[in-house]
Amino acid sequence: MATYSADYLKRLLAAVEWFEEVFGRxxxxQEESDHVQSRGLxxxxxxxxxxxxxAVRMLELDVAEAAGAAARAVTVAGAQIAVAGIGVLDPIENWSLMSAPKALFTPQEVRTTAAKVRGRLSGMIDEAEAVSESAVPGFAPSELHTVIWTAAAAHWTTHQYRVAVREAAEALTVHWKGILGRNDVDDTVFWQQTLSPGEPDSGKPKLAWPGDPTDKTNRSMRGGLEPLAQALKNLATGLNLTVRNVTTHTRDELTEQEAMERLAAYSYFARLLDQCEIRRAEEDEGE
Structure with a gap:
């Protein structure tokens, strides 16, 4: 049995309610009859x-548009009607057949179908929301930081998890070296210089958490921003030693779970870096 998200079902419900509104108008x-009065002819x-x-023609176009939007709801809710000699049909989608000779449906059948669909969709929405609330949150690698996932994606889809992690780690360093113009230094030294506390030297811009370094009321770090700068440098060094170097210099494969954890660590680090300010030496500002 197909399962649908609560949001999707709510959109279908809104479409049915819209159809009911314009159909009523x-x-x-119109004059209304039924199969007995029309004698089936x-x-x-x-x-x-x-x-x-x-005005009537404009209303008919509104009903046709609303019926098109609501037609999927009848299938999802399983509210089609079996018509003798023809088969199973959707009264909402085929509402216009009421105006034809030997009409297949009556207005009351269309209304009843819409009401039935609303009731079933409401129940399905309740069930979908209950399942969503009880479900364990999923983890989608594609939602990781763009730099990380773009580098890892091609290898991840072929289950080369170690390579995916290695490429992601390399890509983040290359990304920031390019932005800061620091292709003159090795990776470990680059992060140590870029994230170290203090003012930048000429030709060696730094990434710094925004704010006054002496402000100890800053909620980013209890002791002010100076310890946070050191923490970022330590995080970069730790990831480089425990993840990047291992995946580069060994051939030990990673499981999917192990790789996801490592990519998530780099993704978090990448998002922290995005929040940092680029600070350059005064003599470099005008270049």
Whole structure:
């Protein structure tokens, strides 16, 4: 049995409610009959006398548009009607057949179908929300930081998890070396210089957490921003030693779970870096 998200079901429900609204407005311009009165030979609806035909045609277009949006809901809710000699049909999608000779549906059957669909969708929404609340949150690698996932994706999809992690780690370093113009230094030294506390030297810009370094009320770090700068440098060094170097200099494969954890660590690090300010030496500012 197919399962649907609560959001999708709510959109279907809104489409059905819209159909009911415009269908009701159109029916105000129509005479209504049923199969007994029409004897199975005539339409079950026809325009009332002295109606503005242009207005009626506009209403019919509204109903047609609403029916198109709501038609999927009938299938999802399983509310089709079996018509003898023809098969199973959707009364909402085929509402216009009421105006044809030997009409297959009556207005009341269309209304009943819409009401039934609303009821079933409401129950399905409740069930979908209950399942969502009880489900364990999923983890989607594609939602990781763009730099990390872009580098890892091609290898991840072929189950080369160690290579995926290695490429992600390399990509983050290459990304920031390019932004800061620091292709003159090895990776470990680059992070040590870029994230070290203090003012930047000429030609060696730094990434710093925004704010006044002496402000000890800053909630980013209890002791002020100076310890946070050191923490970022330590995080970069730790990831380089425990993840990047291991995946580069060994051939030990990683499991999917192990690789996800390592990519998540780099993704978090990448997002922290995005929040940092680039600080350059005064003599470099005008270049």
């Amino acid at each position: 159109w029916m105000e311009t 005539f339409p079950t609806v026809w325009p009332k006398d002295r109606q503005d035909q242009a």
